[in-house]
Amino acid sequence: MASCILIFIFVRHQFSFDEGIKDENRIYRLVTDWKYDAFDDYSAGVPNPVVKVAKDEIVGLEKTAAIVKRGSIVRVKDGSGKDVFKSEEDVYYAEPDIFEILSINWLAGSSSQALSQPNTVALSNQMAVRYFGNSKNAIGKSILVGTKTYLKVTGVFNNRPENSSFPLKIVISYQTFPDRNDDCWDCVTSSNEFYVLLKQGFKAEDIKGSLDKFNTIHYKNQHVAGNMHHKLEALKNIHFSELYGNFSEKTISKREIYGLVIIGLFLMITACINFINLSTAQAINRAKEVGVRKVMGSMRKQLILQFLIETFIVTLIAMLIACVLAELCLPQLQNLFKGALTLSLFQHPVIFVFMGLLVLFVAFLAGFYPSMIMSGFNPAMAIKNKITLNNGGLSLRKILVIVQFSIAIILIISTAVVVKQMDYVQHKSLGFNANEVVMVGMPTDSANLLKQNTFKERVSRLPGVSQFSFCQDPPLSGNVNSSDFTFNGIKNKDFEVRRPKADENFFKLFDLKIIAGKVFAKSDTATGYVVNETFLQKVHINNPEDAIGKLLNCTGRDIPIVGVVKDFNDKSLKESISGLAISAGKKQYYRAAIKIDANNLMATSKEIEALWSNMFPNNVYYSFFANERINGYYETEQIMVVLFKVFAGVIIFISFIGLFGLMSFVATQRTKEMAIRKVLGATTFQLVKMLNGSFLLMVLIANILAWPLAYLFVNGWLNGFAYRMELNVWPFLLAMLVSMSITIITVSFRSLKVAKTNAIDALKYE
Numbered sequence: 001m002a003s004c005i006l007i008f009i010f011v012r013h014q015f016s017f018d019e020g021i022k023d024e025n026r027i028y029r030l031v032t033d034w035k036y037d038a039f040d041d042y043s044a045g046v047p048n049p050v051v052k053v054a055k056d057e058i059v060g061l062e063k064t065a066a067i068v069k070r071g072s073i074v075r076v077k078d079g080s081g082k083d084v085f086k087s088e089e090d091v092y093y094a095e096p097d098i099f100e101i102l103s104i105n106w107l108a109g110s111s112s113q114a115l116s117q118p119n120t121v122a123l124s125n126q127m128a129v130r131y132f133g134n135s136k137n138a139i140g141k142s143i144l145v146g147t148k149t150y151l152k153v154t155g156v157f158n159n160r161p162e163n164s165s166f167p168l169k170i171v172i173s174y175q176t177f178p179d180r181n182d183d184c185w186d187c188v189t190s191s192n193e194f195y196v197l198l199k200q201g202f203k204a205e206d207i208k209g210s211l212d213k214f215n216t217i218h219y220k221n222q223h224v225a226g227n228m229h230h231k232l233e234a235l236k237n238i239h240f241s242e243l244y245g246n247f248s249e250k251t252i253s254k255r256e257i258y259g260l261v262i263i264g265l266f267l268m269i270t271a272c273i274n275f276i277n278l279s280t281a282q283a284i285n286r287a288k289e290v291g292v293r294k295v296m297g298s299m300r301k302q303l304i305l306q307f308l309i310e311t312f313i314v315t316l317i318a319m320l321i322a323c324v325l326a327e328l329c330l331p332q333l334q335n336l337f338k339g340a341l342t343l344s345l346f347q348h349p350v351i352f353v354f355m356g357l358l359v360l361f362v363a364f365l366a367g368f369y370p371s372m373i374m375s376g377f378n379p380a381m382a383i384k385n386k387i388t389l390n391n392g393g394l395s396l397r398k399i400l401v402i403v404q405f406s407i408a409i410i411l412i413i414s415t416a417v418v419v420k421q422m423d424y425v426q427h428k429s430l431g432f433n434a435n436e437v438v439m440v441g442m443p444t445d446s447a448n449l450l451k452q453n454t455f456k457e458r459v460s461r462l463p464g465v466s467q468f469s470f471c472q473d474p475p476l477s478g479n480v481n482s483s484d485f486t487f488n489g490i491k492n493k494d495f496e497v498r499r500p501k502a503d504e505n506f507f508k509l510f511d512l513k514i515i516a517g518k519v520f521a522k523s524d525t526a527t528g529y530v531v532n533e534t535f536l537q538k539v540h541i542n543n544p545e546d547a548i549g550k551l552l553n554c555t556g557r558d559i560p561i562v563g564v565v566k567d568f569n570d571k572s573l574k575e576s577i578s579g580l581a582i583s584a585g586k587k588q589y590y591r592a593a594i595k596i597d598a599n600n601l602m603a604t605s606k607e608i609e610a611l612w613s614n615m616f617p618n619n620v621y622y623s624f625f626a627n628e629r630i631n632g633y634y635e636t637e638q639i640m641v642v643l644f645k646v647f648a649g650v651i652i653f654i655s656f657i658g659l660f661g662l663m664s665f666v667a668t669q670r671t672k673e674m675a676i677r678k679v680l681g682a683t684t685f686q687l688v689k690m691l692n693g694s695f696l697l698m699v700l701i702a703n704i705l706a707w708p709l710a711y712l713f714v715n716g717w718l719n720g721f722a723y724r725m726e727l728n729v730w731p732f733l734l735a736m737l738v739s740m741s742i743t744i745i746t747v748s749f750r751s752l753k754v755a756k757t758n759a760i761d762a763l764k765y766e
Contacts, residue, residue: 001268001271001318001319001322001358001362002321002322002323002325002326002329003264003267003646003647003650004264004267004268004322004358005322005323005326005345005351005354005355005358006326006329006330006333007260007261007263007264007647008264008351008354009326009330009343009344009345009347009351010260010333010343011257011260011261012347012348012350012351012354013163013343013347014239014240014252014257015257016163016348017163017164017165017238017239017250018163018164018165018166018235018236018238018239019163020103021102021103021235022103023101023103023197024235024236025234025236026062026197026198026199026200026202027101027102027195027196027197027198027234027235028195028196028198028204028232028233028234028235029044029193029194029195029196029232029233029235029238029244030046030050030054030194030195030196030230030231030232030233031043031044031045031046031230031231031232031233031244032044032045032046032047032188032228032229032230033228033229033230033231034225034226034227034228034496035226035227036225036226036227036493036494036495036496037493037494037495038494038495038538039226039494039495039496041226041482041496042243042244043188043189043190043244044190044191044193044241044244044245044246045188045189045190045191045192045193045194046188046192046193046194046230047182047184047185047186047187047188047192048066048179048180048181048182048183048184048187048192049182049183049184049185049218050194050218050230051064051066051095051174051180051194054194054196054214057210057214057217058196058207058210058211058214059207059210060198060199060202060206060207060210061196061197061198061199061207062197062198062199062200063097063100063101063196063197064095064097064194064195064196064197065094065095065096065097065098065100065101065194065195065196066093066094066095066098066174066192066193066194067092067093067094067095067098067193067194067195068092068093068094068174068177068191068192068193069090069091069092069191069193069247070090070091070092070093070191071088071089071090071091072088072089072091072145072146073086073087073088073089073145073146073147073618073619073620074086074087074088074089074091074143074144074145074170075143075144075145076131076132076141076143076144077144084131085130085131086620087620088619088620088622089169089170090167090169090170090247091145091170091171091172092168092170092171092172092247093171093172093173093174093176093177093180094115094168094171094172094173094174095115095174096111096112096114096115096116096173097111097197098111098171098195099111099122099157100197101195101196101197102166102195104157104158104160104168105157105158106155106156106157106158107125107128107135107156107157107158108135108136108138108139108155108156109122109139109154109155109156109157110155111155113154113155114154114155115154115155115171115172115173115174116173117154117173117175118173118175118176119149119150119151119152119173119176120151120152120153120154120172120173120176121143121145121151121152121153121154121170121171121172121173122153122154122155122156122157122170122171123138123153123155123156123157123169123170123171124156124157124158124159124160124168124169124170125156125157125158125159126159126169127169127170128153128156131143132153135156138153138156139153139154139155139156140152140153141153143170145170145172146445147445147447147618149176151172151176157171162342164248165238165239165246165247165248165250166247166248167247167248185218185219185222185224186224186225186228190244190245191247193247196232204232204234207232211230211231211232214230215228215229215230225484225491225493225496226484226493226496239251239252240252240253240254240257252636253636256636256640259640260643263411263643263644263647263651264647266407266410266411266651267647267650267651267654268358268361268362268365269403269404269407270404270407270408270651270654270655270658271362271366271654272362272365272366273400273401273403273404273658274404274654274655274657274658274661275311275366275367275370276366276369276370276397276400277397277400277401277658277661277662277665278657278658278661278664279311279366279367279370280369280370280373280397280665286374287374287377287381288383290303290374290375290377290379291377291378291379291380291381291383292379292383294377294379295379295383300375300376301375303371303374303375304371304372304375306371307367307370307371307374307375308363308364308367308368308371310367311363311366311367311370311371312359312360312363312367314363315359315362315363315366315367316359316363318362319355319358319359323345323355326345327345330343330344330345336639336642336643337639369396397662397665398694398698401658401659401662401695401698401702402698402701402702402705403702404654404655404658404702405655405659405698405699405702405703405706405739406702406705406706406709407651407655407706408648408651408652408655408702408739409702409703409706409707409710409735409736409739410706410709410710410713411644411647411648411651411652412648412652412731412734412735412738412739413706413707413710413714413731413732413734413735414644414648414710414713414714414717415641415644415645415648416730416731416734416735417714417717417718417725417727417731418637418640418641418644418714418717419641419644419645420725420731421637421717421718421721421724421725422634422637422638422641424723424724424725425573425634425637425721425723426631426634428573428723430475430476430568430569430630431475431512431513431566431567431568431569432475432476432510432511432512432568433510433511434474434475434476434510434626434627434630435598435627436595436596436597436598436601436625437474437509437510437593437594437595437596437625437626437627438593438594438596438605438608438623438624438625438626439473439474439591439592439593439594439623439624439625439626439629440591440592440594440608440612440621440622440623441590441591441621441622441623442455442470442589442590442591442592443616443619444587444588444589444590448616448619449586449587451615451616452470452586452589454615455592455611455612455615455616456468456470456592458611458615459592459594459608459611462604462607462608462611463600463604464596464597464599464600464601464603464604464607465594465595465596465597465604465608466595466596466597467505467508467509467594467595468505468509468592468593468594468595469502469503469505469506469508469509469510469592469593470502470503470505470586470589470591470592470593471500471501471502471503471506471589471591471592471593472500472501472502472588472589472590472591473500473591474510474593474626474629474630475510475512475568475569475570476568476569476570476571476572476630476633477500477570477571477629478571478572478633480498480571480578481498481499481500482496482497482498482499482578483496483497483499483554483555484496484497484554485497485552485553485554485581486552486553486558487539487550487551487552487553488550488551489551492539494538495538495579496579497535497552497554497578497579497580497581498570498578498579498580498581499554499580499581499582499583500570500580500582501582501583501584501585501588501589502582502584502589503522503584503586503589504519504520504521504522504523504584506582506593507519507530507565509593509595510593512565512566512568513565513566514530514563514564514565514566515533515544515564515565515566516544516545516547516548516563516564517530517544517545517547517548517561517562517563517564518562518563519562519563520562520563520583520584522584523584524584524585524586524587525584525585525586526555526559526583526584526585527559527583527584528559528560528561528562528563528583529552529559529560529561529562529581529582529583530561530562530563530564530565530581530582530583531547531552531561531563531564531565531579531580531581531582532564532565532566532567532568532570532577532579532580533564533565533566533567534567534576534577534578534579534580535579535580535581536564538579539579544564547561547564548560548561548562548563548564549561552581554581559583561581565580565582569723572633572634573634573721573722573723573724574633574720574721574722575722576722593626594608605623608623609621609623652738652742656742656743656746659695659743659746659747660746660747660749660750662695663691663695663746663747663750663751664750666691666694667691667750667751667753667754670691670754671754671757672763674687674754674755674757674759675757675759675761675763676759676763678755678759679759679763684752684755684756687751687754687755688748688751688752688755691747691751691754691755692743692744692747692748692751695743695747696740696743696744696747699739699740699743700736700740702739703732703735703736703739706735707732710731710732710735711727711732714727714731715727
């Protein structure tokens, strides 16, 4: 029950995202899809021109609002011009109606006025208190965003809750957004989102025709590549949006949540089966009590009610203990998510409703069958202590044990596969070496670009630094910049090419293998492309040497391919390798990759930070280790590994308690039989073997039933990875070995005790 409470609290937290917004059923996000002949792509963003025309051209929209996420240095200065606060923050450029759409309340100012003018900003109460002491002091003050943009604070709004997909703290008027007048309909950035509020009485399907017409006019008729089109995504689905993501970066798939719900259900079913088996095993001990009660006039329904109430009381006590256990375990569950969520037993009234329903459900499920059995005893036979439970009852208990063990075996197999896949993911060669590489954020404004080479020279002279490269990201990254292209004068319609920017040292630093041609020459702009093997396969070139000199046009000018790099994983192992075209681009290098000697890792990192802070005093230092970021792509799966291990362990433990309970029942029923067999010459080994045989048969049947179900589950989960372990028979054999071994140990302990019982004690009353 404690495990079920923990699972419910977690699931409730996930489904609570973005709830309570006034018109949540009418709020949608406009997203963008592409469907090439051999490639689909998705983005949460829309082209900037959509913002200006959507409300007029799409029927049924009451309000619309663009919101754009950017990262920037934010400063608050005192009267003398000295920095009081300086930090890198996520800032949002938004139209005023976003506050109306998301039902955000104001502490000072209003949405209609606060962001109606350029160079104005609204702060959350948290930021207003941090910068100016309180919300009233903040109004009329200024903050500096970047190096030149001073913004006047015109409003303060309530802090956004933790369970929100919109972690807004600093919201700047959309009129201040530098790219607001961009008229490119084929340019989409995932951080440029667009929200709509449908008119009262309208549903998503009601405006589908109008949206299709909009897509036809602006994309199909204009021959925009990739069958580009927009569709609506409901607000309630944004937290679970695997394809599109959201601003909070806290997405989780519903598949994983439902997996946890199923585990919770398994836990409860397993525990109830246990209770049934243990209750029926003890039923004969209460036969005389039932007989006496019936003789004294008790009706069967009264006895059923009595036994159900007894089970209810036991369940209620169990729930009280479960609450204590759950409260003790909540900090561990929060630590598992690295403090990214706050959970509490008293978080929401629905948790107590769940507990109440769980008590009633479990009390009925666990108590009904034993109460029917015990209330049906014949009073005369019960008082004479001659009650034997019929074979039908025993058969049902066998079925229950088989179900219980099938659940345990499915979880053993699932846990083994999940652990093995995560081990495979962590140790698979990605085609590059990211060990001991620190990625340092670099300012890209024109003044700081001039300092980049000086920074490189100084860092390269530090003891412990072996290599240095300017780039955008490590070789494996979720930041994708891709576009359609022309190859050798022919427009490609099959896929988009991913275009990372990096200097000529990038390949050596990350140990990328050039298999044809060479790396492009040192340059500030693209003078040549290095493509990967996947790109060549997609444009139907078999020999890498044949690609050298071919012309690739991604940006409006033809640039030759100068080299071919051996394939490496450029995205997480859940996704296939992209077609890549790597080129130089000094103005787009927002990171530096620095290879450090393993023995001086921390000391050298601190020296780099000190040097960086000295050279770029107006900016904020930010760095991460490349291999840690790569492991972060599987954080959800790592959490699932831990949860599977814990809950599978609980279920296996419960299952074998149930097995012990059923063995106790059998031992009680067959005590005299064992004594007679012993008198007739049966050995202890023969008796133990006979008692164990039926249980091993049940576990064998459970394995046979569990294997196909487990295969369907783990194979479906593995299909979520483009690169996966080979699913073979060993997890299934492991589950059989574990279940058989523990069965033998558990049952033998009880059967040995029965087999060694003195035959005279069992037969002396006959």
